Amino acid sequence: MNFACNLPLFCMVLCLLCAVISSVLHSTAARRLTLCLAGAVMSMNLYLLIWLLRGGQSTSYMMGHYPHPWGNEIRIGIVEALFSAAFALILGLCVAGGRTQLLRDLNEKKTNLYYAALDLVLVSLQALCYTNDLFTGYVFIEIGTIAACGILMIRQIGRTTLAAVRYMIFSLIGSGLFMLGIIFLYAVTGHLLMPNLRQAVETLWDSGSYRLPLLTALCLQVIGLGIKSGLFPFHFWMPDTYGYATPASAGVLSGLVSKGYILLLLKIVYDVYGTRVFYASGVQNLLYIFGILGMIAGSVSAMREDDLFRMIAYSSAAQIGYIYMGIGISPAFGILGALFHILTHALTKPAIFLAAAQLSDAAGGGRDLETLQGAAHRDHLAGAAFALGALNMIGLPMTMGFISKYLFADAAFHAGGKLIPTLLALALSTILNTFYFMRALIRLFNRPLDSAVERVPMRTQVSYTVAASVFGVANLAIGIFAQPMLSLLSQGLEQF
Amino acid sequence: MLENLWSNRIPCAAVLLFALGFSTLLLHPNLIKKIIGLNIMDTAAYLFLTSLGYIPGRLAPIIVNGDTDPSHYVNPLPAGLVLTGIVVSVSVTALMLALTIRLYDRYHTLDLDKIYMMARQEQGELQ
Incomplete structure (x- = not known):
């Protein structure tokens, strides 16, 4: 295994570490740390992308030495690396560009927590891009939701707090449905890793048995992620959420967080159900x-x-x-x-x-x-x-x-x-x-x-x-x- | 039909509870009841998940007396997932409660509809 394959996991651990460190730093230092983190994550993902383009094979990265179907995996590919790099770049730019408003909107003592939440948003985006395990996807969806709510509610005016409550309610409904979908799928197939799920789903689909539970699971997952990313008719939380957040948060929420969910949905389409089953359903x-x-x-x-x-x-x-x-x-x-x-x-x-x-x-x-x-x-x-x-x-x-x-x-x-x-x-x-x-x-x-x-x-x-x-x-x-x-x-x- | 329903009674109960919690979270105007709904919804999902791992007549997957035959034990994976899920739902509940406290401090009510009206008025006065 090439050294480059370790980078995604390293990026995620780095994000988590920076989030912890940010929570005890002074606000300016936390801001610089987040900017450096975004830069580092972007460069590492770009390096991985270049390695992949130069003939590196897209691989599954086993975590903790437990082989599938028991262990947890990261999947490394061009799309994943490209989008992680782009997300890190955009997050850094949002922080840089929204600086004036951040200084105005944020309570000086709590500013470092804002950057901690941003680091957590970045880790959840990375994980949603790279994960090869459905339940890990669910956990990072929730981490993303909590962190996104954090960067939203940090601006303490009434309208923003209200927007945060509505955002949380819709997000929780979405992730609840998504989790129920995963459980249905697990009940039918007994797997959570995407490649094993795909094998099982295709076998079941071709044999024609368990069609209804499979379809229910798919619908629940699609609707859940649809609600979370703001698909019509569940877009009513968007104007309040994006409209009253501090501009850097509005950029991150609208540009990145909702896209992370859609990327996970695409992974489900490609890796869990397979395009053949999905487009026949x-x-x-x-x-x-x-x-x-x-x-x-x-x-x-x-x-x-x-x-x-x-x-x-x-x-x-x-x-x-x-x-x-x-x-x-x-x-x-x-x-x-x-x-x-x-x-x-x-x-x-x-x-x-x-x-x-x-x-x-x-x-x-x-x-x-x-x-x-x-x-x-x-x-x-x-x-x-x-x-x-x-x-x-x-x-x-x-x-x-x-x-x-x-x-x-x-x-x-x-x-x-x-x-x-x-x-x-x-x-x-x-x-x-x-x-x-x-x-x-x-x-x-x-x-x-x-x-x-x-x-x-x-x-x-x-x-x-x-x-x-x-x-x-x-x-x-x-x-x-x-x-x-x-x-x-x-x-x-x-x-x- | 009825036999199917009986053999799937736990998933059915879980889905009913889920729907109950779901509709409370979505429709009830009171913030605290919304949070209760959220917890019912999550717990229903965990009930379903736990029931998947349970196999009647088998033991908890802890090795005692050197018995390593896996067919004597229940499936431990769903229990692990439920533990993860509980951690998630505790933190989400805490966050919702914190937001509720902040809203209550400001508007002195827990009714989301009333809060919404007041927030709109507040903004109208600002402009």
Whole structure:
């Protein structure tokens, strides 16, 4: 076994260690530690990715010298390494970019705990990417939920605490259903490791026995993860959660935490049920329909919202809908689109939240579109970042959003029966996206209403400048030169 | 049909309890009752899981008198999973209770609907 195979486990242990250390550090030190941790995790995962691309085999990493079917395993592959690296990078950028608001929103004495919770979010994301065991997946889902609630409730205003309660309630319902699904599956097959489960499930499916329990388990798992990641009609916790969290947390929650659950769902589709059984079960149509409904409903709610942050949050609901629609279309092409869109949304939404926070600060703390009129003139960088993010979500050519929409349409052409509804949904949703993002952009770039307000540009923090530039450059680079990323993803999917 | 129901009575009871806890967690406006619902829901899942590992007439998987024949013992794995699950649900309950205390300190009620109305009013006054 190559040395590189040890890195994922090492990353997770490092995250846990840093979380413990952060809880006794001073806030500045904890912040630096988290940034270093994100950098270290990203570099290690990139190293692993390069090793895999240079001919390293995707392998299972046995933990604690217990062979399967008893032991616990980590599965190492291109998709896992790529997404762990991207998640670590984005988490670091969120912390860097949201610094001003973090200093304002957080109680000085509790700031180090915020970074401890962020480290725990990172470990849960890593584990959800890498785990090869369903119950480990459940445990890290719960760790992720608790840590996510931690980074949400750290801002102590009434609305945020309330949002945290609602987030917890929906998350707990989701994880409860997910756990019941695992227990059903365990009752039928007697396994928890994904490769053994897949063998057992395929044998059972082909023999035709225990169809109902298998389907029930699958539905429970899909619905559970769907609720947790905010699939329509369970997206009602999103506007409060993302809208009232401190911007760095909003970025992490919308861009990363919900994506971790979707990656676990993809692992279940590929490694537990296998694409053959999953796409024969009919559950994919459920995802497809609710994905499309989510795309439309999220956008309509965003259109009716005047609060900029809540509008962006509703837009997240629509983007989650895109991802589920992709999973619902077809195994190879649809899931490729879904994976790419996970990346698109994870790289875009945090940037939009951070830019919106900067703009809101520039306009004196307003949240409504009206009070934000002309804010982009006071903070040019945030204005540009917001515009780029908005164009990305609309799907203008040369952005990542365009590539994902292209991939979904391409998948629909290969899937036959779903062609017309997919194309119609894409068109309608693009129009709606354009409508509400353009409305926001026009407001932001318009002449300020109140000429008495000073129009001198704000002084931008260096950390925000760095974060916004990295987000922007990454977006444009992957948007313009999408082919390497696409071949990487499809190569990863082959061995997923 | 009835025979099936009888032989699967523990899973059925577990699913009923789960549904009870689930609907309380989702629908009841009182925060403390929501947390009770959460615990009923989790416990129902553990009941199901424990019943999977139990084999009538066998012993707890602890070796006494050097008897290493696995066919004399029940399956220990579900019990391990239940232990993990209990740890998870205890920490989640603690977090929910902490949030409840914070909300009660601020709004002096446990009714989530009322709290929601008050929070909206509060925000309306701010703007």
